[in-house]
Amino acid sequence: MMKQLIVLSGKGGTGKTSVTAAFAHLAAQSRLAGQVVIADADVDAANLELVLQPQVLETQPFQGGQVAVIEQDTCLVCGGCAEVCRFDAIIERDGQYLVDPIACDGCAACVYQCPTESIRMEPQVAGKSYVSESRYGPLYHANLDPGQENSGKLVTLVKQRARLRALDDDRQLVLVDGPPGIGCPVIAAASGADLALIVAEPTAAGVHDMQRVLGTLRHFGVPALVCINKADIYPEGAEEIETSCRADGVATVGRIPFDATVAAAMVAGEAVTAFRPTAPASLAIAAVWELVLASLEAPA
Amino acid sequence: MKLVISIAGDNLQSPFDARFGRAAAFCLVDSDTGAWTAHANPALEAAGGAGVQAAQFVAGLGARAVVSGAYGPKAYASLSAAGIAMHLAPGNAPRTAADVLALFNAGELSQAQAATQDGRH
Amino acid sequence: MRIVVASGKGGTGKTTVATSLALVGGASVRCLDCDVEAPNAALFLHPVLDRRQEVGIPLPRVDTALCTHCGKCAEVCQYHAIAVLGQTTLVFPELCHGCGSCTRLCPEGAITEHLHVTGVLEGGMTAEGLEFARGLLQVGEPMAVPIIRELKRWPPLRRPALEIWDAPPGASCPVVETLRGADFALLVTEPTPFGLHDLKQVVGIARALEIPAGVVVNRDGIGDRKVDAYCADQGLPILLRIPMERRIAEGLARGRSLLETAPDYRPAFQALLAAIQDRVNAEYAP
Structure with a gap:
């Protein structure tokens, strides 16, 4: 067993x-x-x-969480995303709203509130996993x-x-x-x-x-x-x-x-x-x- | 009756997968006619909550019963809420989904009365 | 100025390094223990912990009288922490990250939030007059980051001139959450292959966050010289070396701070603090 x-x-x-x-x-x-x-x-x-x-036999990319990405062209700079984000991941800089991918928890709250659908979630490669013979x-x-x-x-x-x-x-x-x-x-x-x-x-x-x-x-x-x-x-x-x-x-x-x-x-x-x-x-x-x-x- | 079997493959001859939330796919079979379709498990890559997501998916397929090898507490709670019967087939011998279907039709599979494993594995 | 020790x-x-730095920094220091899974700084600083606040995650609660089982909450939840199955809406607290999407988007207004306590913040003053606070993740709870976030937001008793924060080990989200917003990352390592491997990970984080960094080599003399070579190659200054000394190890084991056991290190830590302050000031000079 x-x-x-x-x-x-x-x-x-x-x-x-x-x-x-x-x-x-x-x-x-x-x-x-x-x-x-x-x-x-x-x-x-x-x-x-x-x-x-170990001798690595197989390497696989590890897909971690997803993060929000803001499309600046269609963004109205309304700030709604920053308001709903509870992870302090949306930062206003030089009249633009940007996502701090490290702080983003991937909750997509910003996506659902965006009036112009300018935010999307993107998966991130966060590491690698290996199978090895040691x-x-x-x-x-x-x-x-x-x-x-x-x-x-x-x-x-x-x-x-x-x-x-x-x-x-x-x-x-x-x-x-x-x-x-x-x-x-x-x-x-x-x-x-x-x-x-x-x-x-x-x-x-x-x-x-x-x-x-x-x-x-x-x-x-x-x-x-x-x-x-x-x-x-x-x-x-x-x-x-x-x-x-x-x-x-x-x-x-x-x-x-x-x-x-x-x-x-x-x-x-x-x-x-x-x-x-x-x-x-x-x-x-x-x-x-x-x-x-x-x-x-x-x-x- | 519409029955879902957790499988490691994409058809009725695929091996039975004893895990529910992390099964590669689900085979949806009509136990009366034998007609089947295979569906990739959307929860396979979930960071957490695979059992919940898989249960919602199976409920969405219209299944009234599932056969798997083990149910975590969240999967158990979710499938119970959806009124889906949870049957147990042992994962220790190689079996195809068709074998499992035969066991189910013969009434040889017991029902899970509680979660049968801890949720994270 | 905020120095994070990682x-x-x-x-x-x-x-050991964080508490020693705090002790030479004087009474205007605030020391935060951000290692909420295994917080140990209080064992060496002996603060009187008389402030306390429960913290956690805002968890949804579904009003069954109002819920129509429309499934919107389950659709928007990225964590599968809420599910609608038949005529039941289930919440799974251990999966919830407290983002608030389900509550905000429920068309019936059937969801309200209540605090699910996953940890506690504790704070107080030490005999030397420095302010201390820490977070404690409750046993059995998975998520350290919300506790760290709340600890960072906890208002200090007075405006500190200098913040010394003790980070958790590792190189994932809890460390990042602690380092975010720091003026300087002080990276403590030991001169062994394990120490070097893990130092590289945390250097990667400091670089990504654009935080200037320096290194303390602890237990100098054990292992090899590869940490030195790496630091030279990366342009990372080695700001202090603490040799492997049995009296220090024994003192720490007994819960005595390094400076209690070895007061002769006081000037070295004063110099370390001054060196960090110089580097930060140079970094932010116009």
Whole structure:
């Protein structure tokens, strides 16, 4: 039975992607070899490709939202569009009304009020999505053009395609590198997951954000596990996380120490567990992986 | 009765698509005569609300029943409001729309009594 | 003057830099935490949050006595948040962006709007006398941008001479909404391949918005030198380097601001602020 595992963090920069890359490597060494599809759902900051070194097989333009365009020749400069726009996207400049495509939400309110039908909606190419073959299995990833919206839609697309691939090839696991935060891209990435692993950081900010993402997962009914990265930076913080998780009935599955090998592996473009399997961080991640796998395979 | 089957293709011999909102197309079949037409799903590329949009489209086709593999909460609410019966066919075995139609006519498909999946996937 | 501190990659030290800048800026500063999904600046500034306002999206409500199920609302809604099926008009709150088209265009006047609360704004003063405000997206709600927009519109307690805004990570709409209207984008990165990749994304946004930008390299010494090469190539000034130091990481973990842990950085942040002000003033000089 195919399972979806998503790696999340709440706060950015806790080591989500380094852990995901290591999981992809470890899975390829295990009985799951050839059974994994990897998806990078952090489309704003798609970093997994920097470690998995994918060969891109297929590139597709991603059509994001639509934006309003004003036909200046027939525009009466009445200003009705600016009045109805709730996104501050219509700007008056030098006696003309112009649409700020970055601010435009694509609602078309301006289109419907324009007395001379001078406004139309145009779709925008907002990024690209890719299917690749990586060193640890098929990788579905994407790049959002800077500043584009609708990353939730692109996340959904990437994840759906990865999931369908897993179903088609009868693969056991979809491994998803999630986005930071708790909003639209996270909800899009986490929904339908069988299990979420939260990479928490034992910092004041990390604990706060971990609790928020746990709340989001609870809201959508996704079971969660927590591991603590850079745990030795502030052991009291690590204990605080473990206590807080215990109170919430969430299992913690290990502490990963701060280890300069992680950055070195990133520079080398490798998963840390492949780069130096005996480094303290690699050993700790491998232990976390075993527990995550056991939890994923345990009957619900 | 006018029945809609979610499909991945453009005719009655196309594979059944177990997703509703994100199905590639819908096959509209008259279950009495077997006459059919295929219709591309306008919600396929929707940013959000695919289930709602697909439900409105299916209602607009005049269908009284749908067969798909799963219904999200918004699709379920929309199809219920339109009085369209939601039947379930399992997506785990390869089937054509014609196979699904035969199962439907044989009365072998159960009806969804609630949304069967979460809405975003 | 408004400085927005952004990063692309999360966890590079955006909040550390933003709060340090705010603390050296003096009492005329207002600091906004625009990372409404994961707001952390208050953990380091310790403001007394005594102002509070609920914010959200104006959601349509259909008066069933007046509705004729004509379908106009469903036709104009680009988000499929309102649907007419048979004799029922359904509203799906989680799809609604609050644009108001259905309400405005309903021929029967059957739709009114009410606030669907998706978050809260909180504000107050810190012990140092600087004004602070933040937005908090409610757990389970998808849309961060409306909260950021309302936070930007929230009237300050007094006219600030200097605004320091902490942006969310990433490079999509929430970041753009925060950067819009900024006088300067201060981009915090770390010298690793991930840091560089994501820095490029956010540089792209600053360029598109025509906002002058400068870079802070945090945890200098880990990783490689490619951020330096990129900045030199792009003409992006590196305005400050903060070396990787365990005492700073530990202090931040405990919820102490950088300047609390390492007061020796105060002059460096004062110089950073002065350098930004000079650059902005030069940019807008006649």
